[in-house]
Amino acid sequence: xEFKGFSKKTxxxxxxxxxxxxxxxxxxxxKEYEELILNPSRAFVTEMGEHLQALEPxxxxxxxxxxxxxxxxxxxxxxxxxxxxxxxxxxxxxxxxNTKRMQSSSFxxxxxxxxxxxxxxVRWFEKxxxxxxxxxxxxxxxxxxxxxxxxxxxxxxxGYTHLExxxxxYPKGFSADMAHADLSLYKGMATYKMLDPHLIxxxxxxxxxxxxxxxxxxxLQQFMYAVSLRVEHD
Numbered sequence: 001x002e003f004k005g006f007s008k009k010t011x012x013x014x015x016x017x018x019x020x021x022x023x024x025x026x027x028x029x030x031k032e033y034e035e036l037i038l039n040p041s042r043a044f045v046t047e048m049g050e051h052l053q054a055l056e057p058x059x060x061x062x063x064x065x066x067x068x069x070x071x072x073x074x075x076x077x078x079x080x081x082x083x084x085x086x087x088x089x090x091x092x093x094x095x096x097x098n099t100k101r102m103q104s105s106s107f108x109x110x111x112x113x114x115x116x117x118x119x120x121x122v123r124w125f126e127k128x129x130x131x132x133x134x135x136x137x138x139x140x141x142x143x144x145x146x147x148x149x150x151x152x153x154x155x156x157x158x159g160y161t162h163l164e165x166x167x168x169x170y171p172k173g174f175s176a177d178m179a180h181a182d183l184s185l186y187k188g189m190a191t192y193k194m195l196d197p198h199l200i201x202x203x204x205x206x207x208x209x210x211x212x213x214x215x216x217x218x219x220l221q222q223f224m225y226a227v228s229l230r231v232e233h234d
Contacts, residue, residue: 003043005203010036015113018088026072026086033072037090041069044206045092051211052094052107055218056225059107060095067101068093088112096225103129103231105224107214108190116197118210120217121190121224123163132230134184138173143180146189149219153191156216162191189224191217 013036017026026033042063049061049068062068070091074084095106103126108119125133137143153160166187170176174184183189193213199206214221 001039001043003040003047003203003207005206006040006044006200007036008201010040010200011111011113011197013037014088014090017086018113021084021086021088023085037072038069041090041092044203045069045094047203048092048207048210049094051207052214055215056096056221058096060101096221097228100126104228105221107210107221109210111197111200113197116195116199117192118195118213119190119192120214120221121162122188122228123190124188128231129228130187133186133189133224133227134171134173136227136230137180137183140179143178143183146183146223147180149223150191153217153220158213158216159193160191160213160216161193163188189220191220 009032013029013032016029020026045061045063045068049059049063052059052061060068065071070087070093072087074087089110089112091108091110093101093106093108095101095104097104102124103122105122106120108123110117122129122133137146150162154162163186165182165185167185170181171184174181195209199209
């Protein structure tokens, strides 16, 4: 299936999920979900994946649920999952390496009626990745390298930003007198940009826009992928 963009009915359908968030309603509209979201998402992963492999040849672009695509049902272990069991936000991930898809550096996006969120990196660390990240940036040169990557990405003046710090106290091995010690205070390391969600309705423009953003953010992808390799090797 060639990717031509998502239908103009896709965002209104997600708004309907928000207003009718129950399994009974969703079951009655399963065909619309497949036509408006699932099938074009699969086509998008295939085409976008081919473009991304020009940046990173071994990126994972697998147009299946629990691979590059996320389940539409919320994890029942998460807060509010029972009250709102259906996701009104559609996520797609292209990850690199053999670790968990959310714990290896990735090109990521999600869209909803409110936003198109585009990101690169690792959005939150589980303990093995957190340990690997901190061990990496204990090295003065690596901290300087990461700080410059973030500075250069933001300096492009294209609306790029990065996650906020998640911790207040320096972890063991870091102190305020170290250059760029604040990098140790992050719970994840990713850069991102917010876009108009209606961009998903124009297939060519969406692919081209995402490619340029991901290309700009590629240095962080490569840095964080190297961090994830420490988890694989430890």
